[in-house]
Amino acid sequence: MRWKHFNLIIFPLLAVIFFLLVVSANRHVFNNANAVMYTYLQSARQGHIGYGFNSYYANNIPFAGLEPGDLILGGYPGCSYGRFSHAGIYIGNGQVMESFGDLGVNIQPVQHYWEYSTICLLRVKADPAVKRKAVEYVLGQQGAMFYPLAFKNGDRYWNCTKIMWKAYREQGFDFDPGNDFWVAPDLFYQSNLVEVIKERNV
Amino acid sequence: MQSLKAITRLYFIHIFAFLAVGISTYYPPWDIILSLLYLLVIGSEARSLQDFSPNSKWLVIFAWQAPGILLFLLVISHTTIWDLSNYAYFIMLFWYTALVPMLSLLPGVLWRGWPLYYYFLLALPFIMLTYHFILSSKILITNK
Numbered sequence: 001m002r003w004k005h006f007n008l009i010i011f012p013l014l015a016v017i018f019f020l021l022v023v024s025a026n027r028h029v030f031n032n033a034n035a036v037m038y039t040y041l042q043s044a045r046q047g048h049i050g051y052g053f054n055s056y057y058a059n060n061i062p063f064a065g066l067e068p069g070d071l072i073l074g075g076y077p078g079c080s081y082g083r084f085s086h087a088g089i090y091i092g093n094g095q096v097m098e099s100f101g102d103l104g105v106n107i108q109p110v111q112h113y114w115e116y117s118t119i120c121l122l123r124v125k126a127d128p129a130v131k132r133k134a135v136e137y138v139l140g141q142q143g144a145m146f147y148p149l150a151f152k153n154g155d156r157y158w159n160c161t162k163i164m165w166k167a168y169r170e171q172g173f174d175f176d177p178g179n180d181f182w183v184a185p186d187l188f189y190q191s192n193l194v195e196v197i198k199e200r201n202v
Numbered sequence: 203m204q205s206l207k208a209i210t211r212l213y214f215i216h217i218f219a220f221l222a223v224g225i226s227t228y229y230p231p232w233d234i235i236l237s238l239l240y241l242l243v244i245g246s247e248a249r250s251l252q253d254f255s256p257n258s259k260w261l262v263i264f265a266w267q268a269p270g271i272l273l274f275l276l277v278i279s280h281t282t283i284w285d286l287s288n289y290a291y292f293i294m295l296f297w298y299t300a301l302v303p304m305l306s307l308l309p310g311v312l313w314r315g316w317p318l319y320y321y322f323l324l325a326l327p328f329i330m331l332t333y334h335f336i337l338s339s340k341i342l343i344t345n346k
Contacts, residue, residue, distance in 0.1 A: 004250070007243045008211065011218035014236060018225040050292075054285055101291050102277075104310070104317040143310025143317040147227075147302060148292060154230035156306035181228075 029180055036081055036182045043080035051085035052076030057117035061200045063110050068092040069131025070123050071164060071194065073185050074116030083118060084185035087160045089138055089167060097138040099158045105144045120189055120199035126173060134167040151181055161185055168193075205258045205265075208251060212266040215243055219300040227303070237303040244330075248337035263334045269297055270327030277324060291323075298326050 029035050043049070054076045066072075068091055075084040088098035088108070096110045113119055124131060141155075141163060150157035152165065161183040165175050175191050176183045188194060219240045226232040251259050264271075276290035295302065305319040313321070322329075 003246055007215060007246055010239070010243065011215060011222045015218055015222040015225060018222060018229070018232070022225055022228050050289065101288065101295065102316060102320050104319065106312075106317075141310070143312050145302075145306045145308075145310075145317070145319050147295060147306075149224065149227075151228045153228055156230065156303075157227060 026179075026181065028178075032178060032180070034178070035180050036184045039184065040081050048078045048080040050080060052079035054115070056115045057202050059114055059116055059119045059200045059202045061114070061119050061121065061198055063094070063113075063121075065197070066090045066110070066121065067123070067128075067131070068135045069126070069128070070121060070197065071188055072096055072110065072113050073118075073120045073122065073189060074113045075118035075185070077117055082184045082186035084120065084189065086116070087164055087185040087188060088113070089135065089164050091135050091139065097135070097142075097163070099144075099146045099160045099163045101146055101148075104146045105138070105141045105158050105163055107142065118199075118201050121197040122188060122194040123197050124168065124173065124194050126168075126171070126193075130168075130171045130173070133171050134164075137167040137170055138163055149182070152176075152183065161188070164188070204254065205261050208247070208254070208262045209265045212244070212247055212262070215240075215247065216266070216300065219243070220296070223300045223303065233303040234307070237301060240300040241333075244334070245337050248334045251334075251338035252340050254338070259335075259338055263331055263338070266334070267327045267331050270294070270330070273297060274324055274327050294323060298323060301326060301330075 023030065029037075032038075052075065057076075070090040072088045072090060073084040074086045075082070079085040086098070086100075088096040090110060091097050091107070094110050095107050096113070097105065097107055099105045124134075141158065144158055145156060146159060147157035148159055150159045150162050152162060155166075159182070165183040168175060173193055175188055175193060189196075219236070223233055223236045223240065226236045251262060254262065273290045273294040277287050277294065279287060281287045305322055308318045308322060311318050
């Protein structure tokens, strides 16, 4: 009978304990009005949830001139966490490494970014050797698990931005100086560590 | 009434395990420990079904896994309307958050273009049905 009570109490209790631990270690995130969770909540209040209205928007941006280590951001209208909903890192030969739901950390042809209504190509202001190492890092994670709310801690769960953030963080480039729980794609766009190569809205 | 109580208990445990495991992923490897605890707790709930009639037992087990089975069907239907299959997969990842730490331990091997965890996630409703069925079976009673 005691086990019956234990089964019901244990997870609510653990949820509260871990929640308090996370909150006490991250008060700066809760005090930051620009934190990803607040952006998401604000969008949710306006009726926007998820990555927006996906379709094939044919932005047709030219990918010529991309170099390994460049970053690609794509967005659909109505995305709940910013202007951009998805991100990937160019690895050369017309391929991009990204993390997505059913595919995990995977390689895709760069042309699939033509489907987004908003697209931006970014160049990280770093030596080619640094970018090469960042590319090597993401290649080493192929097949790893995607989880939408992957916290930045740990190496077992990834989302599209965490893999890029971590690849460059390992080389000393931090795209999230505010140390949020998650890295929104827009943070890469706003960072002074990159320059915009091209962008397009259709 | 007995079945309804058992179903309610399972959903209560599942929803709070989703919260606890989800938050604990911030502190790896605590997520793995909590996921194992979830399997133990669910196993203990399954054992309490041993005295149920077969029909009641199946009702409880299927009612508990119904959301998972529904999401599985939506994913494999490859419905493109409103991107339903895609969203169903996302929801399935969330629904099985309590077991996601187990999936994250699988090697990053690709098979036919998809990683191993993809197949295991889709199989989870049926793995959990089997797990629950075996543990609720009277065959396992040894010292009663």
